[in-house]
Amino acid sequence: MAICEAGGPAAADLLLGIANPAGRLAETYPLRYQDVISSAHYGRQPEQVPYYESMYAGYRYFDSAGVEVLFPFGHGLSYTTFAYSNMQVTPRKVQSDKEIRVNFRVTNNGPVAGTGIAQVYLSLPGGLGEPPKRLAGWARVSLEPGERRQVVVTLDPHASQRPLSFWDGATGNWQIAPGEYQVIVGASSRDIRLTERFYIEKSDQS
16 A cells, blocks of 8 residues: 555656656567567467567567667666767677676766666677577666766676577577677667677587
8 A cells, every 4th residue: 555655756756857767668669559570460369379479579579670669678768868988898709608798888968866777788690590689688877967887797608598599499409609799788779879799709619
């Protein structure tokens, strides 16, 4: 009950600028229902909802199809603005079992304190059949007006979400492909601010 009673004052604080919103969308809102990949199939089989998206669920499909959206994944509003700069990816050439460190600066350029969610996406080498990019990490950054901070997001190949891996149907295992990877930093899946590349070397055992 206390949460419900506090909803009104919380909404008033946001509308009056006393509090600064910092939430981000966990889904993509399409411009039209017809833009959703499953729209052509939904309802054809009673009591069944076929899963046509496969790995192209959400923003991955809209990116691969080049479809404009109403609100992208990761979108959010604020009374301030954030600038991104000074991006470095280390190491630039690495073996597949090593971590990748993504380092960049976030600056609050606006007149009020605020919190931004810096999102790190990863584009795998071509020819794997993967979506154009995938969310690989993020950082929540709270800054006063004019404040700047260095942010580090680590891409760990051994992490449970397997940010560097793809599923190899031929072997039935997760694999890390050698080649060129692109790191993409943005304020949402469509609001891209920085890009950089690194390379995973081919293993002598592959």
